[in-house]
Amino acid sequence: MGSMPANLVTPRWAVWAAHAAALVALPSGLWRIGLVLGFPLGYTEQGLRELVGPGMAGPVHMVALSVLTEGAGLLTLGLVRSWGEVVPRWVPYAGGRVIPRRVVQAVAWTGVAVLTVLWTPFLFWWTVPHDDMTAAGHVAVGFLYLPLVAWAPLLAAVTLAYRRRTR
Numbered sequence: 001m002g003s004m005p006a007n008l009v010t011p012r013w014a015v016w017a018a019h020a021a022a023l024v025a026l027p028s029g030l031w032r033i034g035l036v037l038g039f040p041l042g043y044t045e046q047g048l049r050e051l052v053g054p055g056m057a058g059p060v061h062m063v064a065l066s067v068l069t070e071g072a073g074l075l076t077l078g079l080v081r082s083w084g085e086v087v088p089r090w091v092p093y094a095g096g097r098v099i100p101r102r103v104v105q106a107v108a109w110t111g112v113a114v115l116t117v118l119w120t121p122f123l124f125w126w127t128v129p130h131d132d133m134t135a136a137g138h139v140a141v142g143f144l145y146l147p148l149v150a151w152a153p154l155l156a157a158v159t160l161a162y163r164r165r166t167r
Contacts, residue, residue: 018077019077024073025147035051079104125141
């Protein structure tokens with residue numbers, strides 16, 4: 001069992017950072033949903049066909065990726081809300097249990113590392129040619145994915161605030 005939740009107030013900046021972390025995945029997720037709906041959104045016709053692929057596997061994968069990415073972003077809010085310290089009572093079998101601080105921090109720091117590896121390369125998006133995209137699409141997609149670069153530092157800042165508040 002972990003220790004009881006702290007009664008310290010979460011700093012306002014940490015709440016804002018957690019909300020920002022939850023929102024950074026939204027532009028790219030909405031873009032992927034638009035692709036699934038058949039809008040080229042920066043891809044050439046051939047590029048869109050190759051990206052989405054035949055059948056339902058491609059669209060299902062893209063929608064699932066969007067939902068999972070946004071879900072992961074929303075988990076950052078647990079670092080500034082009570083449900084990140086105590087499992088909500090309505091959750092079967094686990095409701096009311098204190099979540100061990102070290103587990104929360106380990107998961108959050110692992111997330112920081114994974115997000116850094118995944119999204120930092122998008123800083124260099126514009127240096128890589130994308131023949132399957134239009135020139136305007138290449139620029140637009142770069143800006144839609146650029147917010148994801150901020151996810152790791154935002155999560156790190158919120159994790160530090162969580163650590164400080166719960167120790």
